[in-house]
Amino acid sequence: MSKPVRKAVLPVAGFGTRVLPATKTVPKEMLTVFDRPAIQYVVDEAREAGIEHFVFVTGRNKGSIEDYFDHAFELESQLSAKGKSDLLAELRRAALPAGAASFTRQQQALGLGHAVLCARDLIGDEPFAVLLPDVLVQASPSCLSQMIAAYREVGGNIVAVDEVPAERVSSYGVIDPFGAPAGPLIPMKGMVEKPPAAEAPSRLKITGRYILQPEIFDLLATQTPGAGGEIQLTDAMLRLMTLQSFHALRYDGQDYDCGDKLLYLQAFAAMALAHKDLGKDAQRILTDLLKQT
Ligand code: G1P
Numbered sequence: 440m441s442k443p444v445r446k447a448v449l450p451v452a453g454f455g456t457r458v459l460p461a462t463k464t465v466p467k468e469m470l471t472v473f474d475r476p477a478i479q480y481v482v483d484e485a486r487e488a489g490i491e492h493f494v495f496v497t498g499r500n501k502g503s504i505e506d507y508f509d510h511a512f513e514l515e516s517q518l519s520a521k522g523k524s525d526l527l528a529e530l531r532r533a534a535l536p537a538g539a540a541s542f543t544r545q546q547q548a549l550g551l552g553h554a555v556l557c558a559r560d561l562i563g564d565e566p567f568a569v570l571l572p573d574v575l576v577q578a579s580p581s582c583l584s585q586m587i588a589a590y591r592e593v594g595g596n597i598v599a600v601d602e603v604p605a606e607r608v609s610s611y612g613v614i615d616p617f618g619a620p621a622g623p624l625i626p627m628k629g630m631v632e633k634p635p636a637a638e639a640p641s642r643l644k645i646t647g648r649y650i651l652q653p654e655i656f657d658l659l660a661t662q663t664p665g666a667g668g669e670i671q672l673t674d675a676m677l678r679l680m681t682l683q684s685f686h687a688l689r690y691d692g693q694d695y696d697c698g699d700k701l702l703y704l705q706a707f708a709a710m711a712l713a714h715k716d717l718g719k720d721a722q723r724i725l726t727d728l729l730k731q732t
Contacts, residue, residue: 441594444587444650446561447490447568449481450554452498452545457699466501468572470697473710474717477697478504479533480710481572488583490568493540494558498548505542508535550669555651556659564653566590569672571647575706577713578692582648585690589624590650595684596676599648600625601694608639612673614687615640625687627680632673633666643687645673646694655679 455467462470468478482493495504511530518527545557555569568583576582576599586597600614615629620643629640649672658675665671676685695706711721 441590442566443489444566444568444590445490446492446494446565447485447570447583448494448496448555448558448562449478449570449572450496450545450551451478451501451504451572452496452548452554453573453698454498454548455698458697458703464500466504467698468501469503469507470703472575472697472703472707473714473721475533476507477575477706478507478572480575481570482508482535484576484581484583485568485570487581488568488587490583491539493535494561495540495542496545496554496557497542498545505540508533508540510534550664550667550671552659552662552670552672552675555672556656556670559656559659562653562656566650566652569649569651573696573698574647575695575697575710576646576648576690576692577695577709578690582646582690582692582694585692586648586650586688589686589688593624593684593686595686596652596655596679597650597686597688598627598630598676599646599690600643600687601646601689602642603644605636605639605642608636608642608644609633611644612671613639613641614643614645616643616687620689623689623691625689627685627687629680630673630677630685632671643689645687646690648690649676651676652679652683654683 451468455462458467469476515527541561543557543561545554582599586599590597612630612632613634614627617626617628655675658678662670662675665674695709696702697706708725712718714721
């Protein structure tokens with residue numbers, strides 16, 4: 440039986456240059472997506488999947504992420520004194536249990552592969568998940584829950600994938616499926632980071648959710664820079680594929696990339712529309728706004 444996936448790595452060191460100036464003083468992971476910071480959706484997704492420990496790979500100016508997952512005593516006692524029990528419960532739900540979060544710094548922006556390598560000591564010798572907080576996934580069960588269910592079946596390494604138009608493949612990691620995909624769980628024979636459209640092996644992009652075996656760390660430690668001059672996780676995974684099994688899971692759900700201004704707008708609207716209490720009102724407001732333009 441495969442070892443359970445208990446820990447997750449969240450790389451949060453990036454500058455968020457594609458959404459400047461919004462990210463000049465606010466980490467991109469803390470930008471509000473309707474009523475909560477983007478990172479909250481990703482942590483909720485992972486908690487739903489049973490993740491017990493979160494390793495945040497941070498950088499300079501990311502202190503507010505650490506504060507966000509802590510209790511806020513002054514605020515909580517104020518809310519309690521005023522009898523605002525619903526808000527209080529929501530705030531408390533957002534905090535992580537004692538000892539469930541670790542923070543380590545990626546001191547140089549050397550790429551995603553290097554960020555994951557920074558979590559090596561905190562992960563140790565067990566399988567783990569990686570969730571890129573730029574990407575929010577609306578899915579039920581959550582994307583990572585679907586991946587964990589697949590992992591229980593086949594073990595090894597799993598990446599979530601979804602289909603993108605040919606003109607967008609060059610912005611992502613793209614998988615090379617083994618044979619014609621017959622179902623959602625796709626055996627793989629390769630993958631490539633940011634291929635030119637004409638050379639892409641498929642239109643299935645890596646969504647930013649991974650389940651990896653700890654042997655990836657030795658490979659990341661010796662990984663040479665790839666696309667964009669960065670140490671790429673995709674390149675190290677390709678090397679791991681010669682030693683261990685890899686599957687791609689075409690999950691059931693919808694992803695939103697918050698790392699780009701217009702896609703961020705789309706994510707914001709999607710989360711507003713999906714809100715359990717305010718979704719209907721959000722729909723009315725957005726529809727009226729579009730009618731006026
Ligand atoms: C990263 C990964 C890429 C993946 C993408 C998902 O790229 O390197 O393989 O498809 O996230 O959003 P980045 O967006 O950091 O350039």
